[in-house]
Structure formats: structure tokens, C-alpha cells
Amino acid sequence: MLSLAIIRGFVRDRASVFFAIVFPLMFLVLFGGLLGNQTQSKVDMIQVGDVSFIDQMPKDARAAFEQTFEITRSDDLADAIAQVKKGDADVAVEMQGDTLLAHYTQTDQVKAAVTQGVLQAFVDGTNVALSGKPPTYRLDAVQVEDDSLKTIQYVTPGLLGWAVAMSASFGAAATLNGWRNSKLLRRLQLSPVPTGTLVGARVAVTVGIALTQLAIFLGLGAAFFGLRLTGAWMASIPLLVVGTLCFMAIGLLSGAVAKTTEGAVNMANFIVLPMSFLSGSFFPLDVTPQWLQNLAHVLPLFWLNNGMLDVMVRGEPATAVLLPMAVLAAFAVVVTALAAKLFRWETT
Known part of the structure; x- marks a missing residue:
């Protein structure tokens, strides 16, 4: 009977049911969409100039090659390498004598290894097809x-x-909902302290925490893991500040809608945690289906991650953060306005 009573209590507690069953099922659907029934995506290749290796491939090998690589042509080697470095392409190939020179990016190490392995296989196969001669081509x-x-x-x-x-x-x-439920928010409203001062204090603390996280990540990474930043990495600081304001807005929306502090934190977690998987925080988006890669572009965390990757790793100039900052700022304004509209001073 006691077990039955506990089960009834669990079923009646919607929050418990949600986070015990629905929330894990959401991740099943998420990873199923990410990895289930997924065919190998084509490798984006830029062919620079005339590449005799491709032209001399046997017909069947050429067909397999075109099924493996999505080929675009260019005569500008510097631009092709820049696209690879930025992540817009996986590899750029050119011919130097009888050597197929492949310029690849190490951003996605798995795809880099696969690209080199597949190219080597095609080079070996073409050399075998041209039998009776010494190996014609080699890969570098x-x-x-x-x-x-x-x-x-x-x-x-x-x-x-x-x-x-x-x-x-x-x-x-947690702050918004906790202050509202404890009636502290009402007391602060009636106090002589201006509202702008209260908001400014909360924003200053959150931004200070974010900058501390930045210092810790970079400090520990440099001291113990060989982290060495390239490009205009200092531009990541204003980007991080705008990103912090954007995710504060998501927290405000959660605090405005939820009735309890636990519910507000869980709601924020429900929004941010799946977003982290879809925005490239834990693994490259190249392994996901194209429709999920397109979906990532509407998520603010994608713009924060991609902007920091540009100036910290890819060697992009400081101006590379301007578009991500604009997207994050617009998102922050819209979500903050929605939170203000839904906010109630008293829980019902």
C-alpha cells in the first residue's frame, strides 16, 4: 500500500514525471535525430585550377569520387584555403606536378582523418588502374x-x-523567481533604490562571473593543456558580454513563467542543455544531418560558439564577431521584452 501511495504521488507530481520520463525521452529523440539513420555526408572539396589526377581517374572511380566529394571549382588558392580554415569547406586540392596537394582543416579531427584516408585510397586506386607504370600520383x-x-x-x-x-x-x-516568491522583489520596488540600480547590479554580477569563467578557462588551458590562442582573441570579450546578456534574458523568461525557483531553473536547463548539443558545444555539427545544421543557425549559442571559434582559433579579424554580437543582442532584446510582458509581481 505504501508503494502504491508513493507511485500515486509521483504520477500526480507533474514536475517529477517530466524530468524522470519526458526529459530523458527528449534526449532520445535528440540523439536519434542526430545519429540515427544517418548516411555519411559528402566532403566539401574545393578544386583549385586543373587537377589532372581527377581527370585521369577510371570512369567507375570517378563516379565514386563524385559521390564522396561535393566539388566546387576555384582559381584562387588563397581564397580556397581561407574557406577551409573558416570551416566553409573541408579540403582544398591542387596539383603540383604529380603530387595531389590537399589542404585540410584540423577543426574536426575525425573528418580530417576520413578525408585524408579516402583521398589516399583514390590515389592508390588510380595508380593501380594506370598499371605498367611507376606510381603516377602521390598525396601530400x-x-x-x-x-x-x-x-x-x-x-x-x-x-x-x-x-x-x-x-x-x-x-x-533563480534570482528573479526567488526574489518574487520571498516578496523581496516587492520590497525592493517600494524602496528608494532605483530600479535601474537593481538591474545594473544583477547584470554586473553575471557579467563578472562570465569574465571570470573566461579567465579560468584560458588560464587553466594555457597552464596545463597547451592552449595557445590565435587571431584577434581579445574580441571574444565583448562577444562574451553580449552573449551573457542574451542568456540572462532566457533566464528572466524562465523566472517570469515558472512559479517556483526549482521550476525556473529546470525550465532554463530545459532550454539551454539541448541547445548546447545543437550548437556545437560538445562535438562538431558536421556529424549531424543538414536540417539540424540549418536549425543551429537560429540558436543563440551557435552564434556565441562560432564567433569565439572564429577569433580564438580560425584567425579571423576582430570584425568577425560583429554579426554574432548583432544576432545575440537582437535575441536578448526580443526575449527580455517577452519576459517583461509575461512577468507577474505575485505568483498565482
Whole structure:
């Protein structure tokens, strides 16, 4: 009877049912969409100039090659390498004598290894087809980034973006809802302290925490894991500030809608945690279906992660953060306005 009573209590508690059953099922659907029934996507290749290796492939090998690589043509090697470095393409190939020179990016190490392996297989197959002669072609793979760059360079921006998003949204949600439920918000409203001062204090604390996270991530990464930033990495600071305000707005929305502090934090978690998987915080988006890659562009965390990756790793100029900052700022304004409209001074 006691067990039956506990089960009834569990079923009647909607929050418990949601986070015990519905929330995990959401991740099943998420990872099913990410990894289930997924065919290998084509490798984006830029062919620079005439590449005799491709022209001399046997017909069946050429067909398989075109099924493996999505080929675009260019006569500008510098622009092609820049696209690879930025992540707009996976590899750029050119011919230097009988050598197929492949310029690849190390941002996605798995795809880099697969690209080199597949290219080597096609080179070997073409050499076998041209039997009776010494090997005609050879492959030389060149990394477009500095050879000294390590995996930590690519991991840091995504994990930092996720950490900032979590702390900013959770802090705002818990503070707003906690102050409202304890009636402290009403008392502060009636106090002589201007509202702008209260908001400014909360924003200053949250931004200070985000900048502290940035310092800790970069400090520990440099001291213990060989982190070495490239490009205009200082531009990540204003980007991080705007990103913090954006995720504070999500926390405010959660705090405005939920009735309890726990509910507000859970709601913020419900929004931010799946977003982190869809925005490249934990693994490259190249492994996901195209429709999920397109979906990522409407998520604010994608813009925060991608902007930091541009100036911390890809060597982009400081202006590369302007578009991500504009998107994050617009998102913050819209969500804050929605939170203000839904906010109630008293819980019902």
C-alpha cells in the first residue's frame, strides 16, 4: 500500500514525471535525430585550377569520387584555403606536378582523418588502374592551421560558451523567481533604490562571473593543456558580454513563467542543455544531418560558439564577431521584452 501511495504521488507530481520520463525521452529523440539513420555526408572539396589526377581517374572511380566529394571549382588558392580554415569547406586540392596537394582543416579531427584516408585510397586506386607504370600520383596533405595547434584550441570556445550560457540563465532564473516568491522583489520596488540600480547590479554580477569563467578557462588551458590562442582573441570579450546578456534574458523568461525557483531553473536547463548539443558545444555539427545544421543557425549559442571559434582559433579579424554580437543582442532584446510582458509581481 505504501508503494502504491508513493507511485500515486509521483504520477500526480507533474514536475517529477517530466524530468524522470519526458526529459530523458527528449534526449532520445535528440540523439536519434542526430545519429540515427544517418548516411555519411559528402566532403566539401574545393578544386583549385586543373587537377589532372581527377581527370585521369577510371570512369567507375570517378563516379565514386563524385559521390564522396561535393566539388566546387576555384582559381584562387588563397581564397580556397581561407574557406577551409573558416570551416566553409573541408579540403582544398591542387596539383603540383604529380603530387595531389590537399589542404585540410584540423577543426574536426575525425573528418580530417576520413578525408585524408579516402583521398589516399583514390590515389592508390588510380595508380593501380594506370598499371605498367611507376606510381603516377602521390598525396601530400597539409594542415591549413598552425601545426602547433592542439585539440584544446577547438574544444575551449564551445565549452566556454556552454558554461556561460548555463550560469547566466540559471542565475537570472533563480534570482528573479526567488526574489518574487520571498516578496523581496516587492520590497525592493517600494524602496528608494532605483530600479535601474537593481538591474545594473544583477547584470554586473553575471557579467563578472562570465569574465571570470573566461579567465579560468584560458588560464587553466594555457597552464596545463597547451592552449595557445590565435587571431584577434581579445574580441571574444565583448562577444562574451553580449552573449551573457542574451542568456540572462532566457533566464528572466524562465523566472517570469515558472512559479517556483526549482521550476525556473529546470525550465532554463530545459532550454539551454539541448541547445548546447545543437550548437556545437560538445562535438562538431558536421556529424549531424543538414536540417539540424540549418536549425543551429537560429540558436543563440551557435552564434556565441562560432564567433569565439572564429577569433580564438580560425584567425579571423576582430570584425568577425560583429554579426554574432548583432544576432545575440537582437535575441536578448526580443526575449527580455517577452519576459517583461509575461512577468507577474505575485505568483498565482
